[in-house]
Amino acid sequence: MAEPPSRRVPAPVRHLAWIADITLAVLTLVFFVAVALATGVRNPWDGTIPLALLLGALLLVRRRWPMTVLLLSIGGIFAYHLTGHWPPAGWIWPAAVAYFTASTTPRVRWVAAIGLAQLAYSAVDARWIVDRNLTRYLIHVVGEGLLLAILIAAGLTYAAAMRWRERLRETDSRARAAEERLRVSHEVHDVIAHTLAVVGVQLNVAADALEEDPAAAAAALRLAKDVRNRAMADLRSLIAVLRDGPGDTAAQPDLASLGALISEARAAGLEVTLDEHGDPAAVPAIPAIAVYRVVQESIANTLKHADARKAEVTINYAPRSVTVEITDDGRSVPAGAEVIEGHGLAGMRERVSALGGVLTAGPVPGGFAVRADIPVAGSTA
Missing domain, CATH: 3.30.565.10 (Histidine kinase-like ATPase, C-terminal domain)
Structure with missing residues (x-):
């Protein structure tokens, strides 16, 4: 039941997640043993500490295999019970982190089904309490069910929040891309408009002077060709912005290019x-x-x-x-x-x-x- 690996995240985020998992593993170990001792366990090394170590160790891989961690955690709790030990203070809470993590996956229905099965077993297993203290039995069953519902709801809420944040990132990325395309469209318009204006004037000059002054016509055509070549270079630079590899993108014309712009206009008459x-x-x-x-x-x-x-x-x-x-x-x-x-x-x-x-x-x-x-x-x- 291995979950597909998640998409790669930045190293600082991975480090924080790893620290959080280690912290949860230590807290699970300490809390489980402390509750066992508080509920009358005399020899914690006889099953209690090994189970606590198992539950804590599983949490270190909960993000990669959430359903597997949940099933192994529940299996460890049942094995602990079958060896003659009573689960300290309930059946659901020792696997609380595993339930929460599994609830953030698309398999939340299976998580609910597993939790209900474990809750039903807990209710049947604790039926002997009914004759001694009905209120205690109801608190036990209702409390376990309420904890299960809270864990699943928390997992669903967390997953929804992560999806919403991802959609916001995608929306922001699309908005930035749209702004960039708009900027490039302005640049393309400016380049083409200026080029057509200058080239058009030079072509008219060449057409008028072709018979009477071939040298002037040739000069006008050379200028038109130079302007056209510079415009093509600008257009290639702008189109490169829309590509994945920005390495070929040339610098855009700025104040240092005003002299060349003025010279072209003067050459156009x-x-x-x-x-x-x-x-x-x-x-x-x-x-x-x-x-x-x-x-x-x-x-x-x-x-x-x-x-x-x-x-x-x-x-x-x-x-x-x-x-x-x-x-x-x-x-x-x-x-x-x-x-x-x-x-x-x-x-x-x-x-x-x-x-x-x-x-x-x-x-x-x-x-x-x-x-x-x-x-x-x-x-x-």
């Missing part, structure tokens, strides 16, 4: 200026990636939708926050009209909000502006 104030090295990794993605998505939107000639990127690195603002001179939203947010703006807003920041986007005199205030105090790299 957009006059971009970058104005930074403060120390970017003091910004932790997660807010730094968010700043980069806000700039990247804003420039991509400018290239795709704004028909702009100029853009200004201003970043202020303060001790407790980073403020990034991107303005362009492209087509402005008519006064009073609502700004329709696509996936790009919505993704930026979610990214910034997840860090406790605020993002605003809307028309300004002469163009359009995106501003993000991202806190960095207490962030971890």
Whole structure:
């Protein structure tokens, strides 16, 4: 009746479980012998101590073979009785820990059946008490039955609590996985949107200059190819996050990559200026990636939708926050009209909000502006 081995648990948990089992084994040994002596046993080495040693030793393997431990414990108690010894103070309690442990398994019905059989035997075996003291007999039988019910109920409750805790861990794990997938989807959108914007502009340049200026067309195609290659590397890095082996995951672009981003935008025909104030090295990794993605998505939107000639990127690195603002001179939203947010703006807003920041986007005199205030105090790299 060996139970299937349980799933591997961390070493500290196993050590604590082993200490608990040793403690229960010692308490069983001491308590059984103490009760036997208190109930009139004169020679504890004649059966009492050997049985106590057996019951205690079995508890050391109760987690691995709970049903086997229960049956051997009951068998030892019966053997003790058949040799002419009366079980000290009852039949159920010497195997209390074994009953509890077995009740945490799916075989709880067998545990109840075994307990009822032992309880019935106890009631029959103690029938001689009826003629002498009926109250004592009832206390004996009812007490044994109540103890059995408490042990089984405690085992069921413990097993239910462990299942509930496992479900909570699984739910938390699924929630973290969903958050990670959402983050990766934002990253993929940002990479693809920026790449398509820059590549699209370069392809238009190449198409217009193909006949009149082949060299300019070739340069535009080379730039488009370089941007495409970097985007593919970013996408491979992001997809690697979803795999089991994170060893191949490359670092995500951050503030150090802003220069390359601005250069790509300038090569695409957009006059971009970058104005930074403060120390970017003091910004932790997660807010730094968010700043980069806000700039990247804003420039991509400018290239795709704004028909702009100029853009200004201003970043202020303060001790407790980073403020990034991107303005362009492209087509402005008519006064009073609502700004329709696509996936790009919505993704930026979610990214910034997840860090406790605020993002605003809307028309300004002469163009359009995106501003993000991202806190960095207490962030971890």
